[in-house]
Amino acid sequence: MAFNATKKEWSELYAFFRLLADGQVYAGTPDVKQNEAVCLPVAMVQREEHDGTRRYVIGKNEVRICGEQMDKRVPREDFATVSELVLQALRESETDDVASPEGVEGFLDEVAIYNLEAKTDDRTDFKVAFYREDAPLTGFCVRSRLGALYPLLDGGRAANFKFEQTGIKFPVPAVAKINAFGEEEDVLGRMLMIERMGGNLKYNDVADKIFRSNLSMIDLHMGRLLGEMTRLMWLEGKTKVSDLTEAVRQLNPLKIKDELIVKHGFYDYKIKEFLLAVATGMRPAKIYNGIDSAIDGCLLVTGNGDVLCYQRAFRQVFADFLFYNTRLEKGSTSKDKYGYLERENGVYYFKLNLKVGLTKR
Secondary structure (H helix, E strand, O other): OOOEEEHHHHHHHHHHHHHHHHOEEEEEOOOOOEEEEEEEEEEEEEEEEOOEEEEEEEOOOEEEEEEOOEEEEEEHHHHHHHHHHHHHHHHHOOOOEEEOOOOHHHHHHHOOOOOOOOOOOOOOOEEEEEOOOOOOOEEEEEEEOOOOOOOOEEOHHHHEEEEEEEOOOOOHHHHHHHHOOOOOOOHHHHHHHHHHOOOEEEEEEEOOHHHHHHHHHHOOOHHHHHHHHHHHHHHHOOOEHHHHHHHHHHHOOOOOOHHHHHOOOHHHHHHHHHHHHHHOOOOOOOOOOOOOOOOOEEEEEOOOOOEEEEEHHHHHHHHHHHHHOEEEOOOOHHHHOOOOEEEEOOEEEEEEEOEEEEOOO
């Protein structure tokens, strides 16, 4: 009997099966292509299952599956066949729910896979040993352009920035009128209305103290920098991180010297450091101390089904990939609690939310 799963779940399984079938993975380039000069041999993949840790050791023609209650050998070509069936189903489905292709459920039973999405405490999807079976493990998250891309940073209300309303003191009825303007998600409309009525929105602070401290680990002014980028996203309609960084570079909100901006690439560097931290595990509401997490990189499933490897070992390429292939997104105003004037200690603040995701193409 067929079952349904999300494209995210199927994509993770697809990437996993492709590694086992191919026994290798190409490093990705910043423009999301295979780096033909860097092909990494995959010796073993470790994945968490319902009955504990499984090790999938890749031989010349077969995969040996080792676990607490399992020691089995499966031809690599079987993983290749099933991965193609999953890829076809992902491409053909017009909804996020995808029915299991014929033959796939039987294969999953045969290899005793019951969790399409691995359940781990360290937020990795699986770990890979390159070159040899006993090599240090590299933890990966799978990201897929074959379905909805889940955000790199979706911090909820902890990822809000506070902007102080200045310029004119609004009476309570004016505040009520502004907050009642437009549909719930019309944040830009309320921002422009504040401006039309003589007010200004001036960056004040990161709303959450843990997120403020996390950002300060990268740069003491990172909150202001990201706050200005978020504000520009709404006002100018730009979403790509590289475009917004260029806009911030021109605006220079930190008032630093041109030499630092032009010769040293200050703003580009700071944003790349932030993106690397986010991609490898930094979260707004959990203390970040700069120590490497279990997440070493991501495996990106492209629109044509290629699996590309980005990891800390190729730090600059990973940073450039993130810089040119991420965007700021607009989260739910009701869920993330932003987009309205709120009074705090006699002062009105307007919050904006930071949400970062990969671009679809």
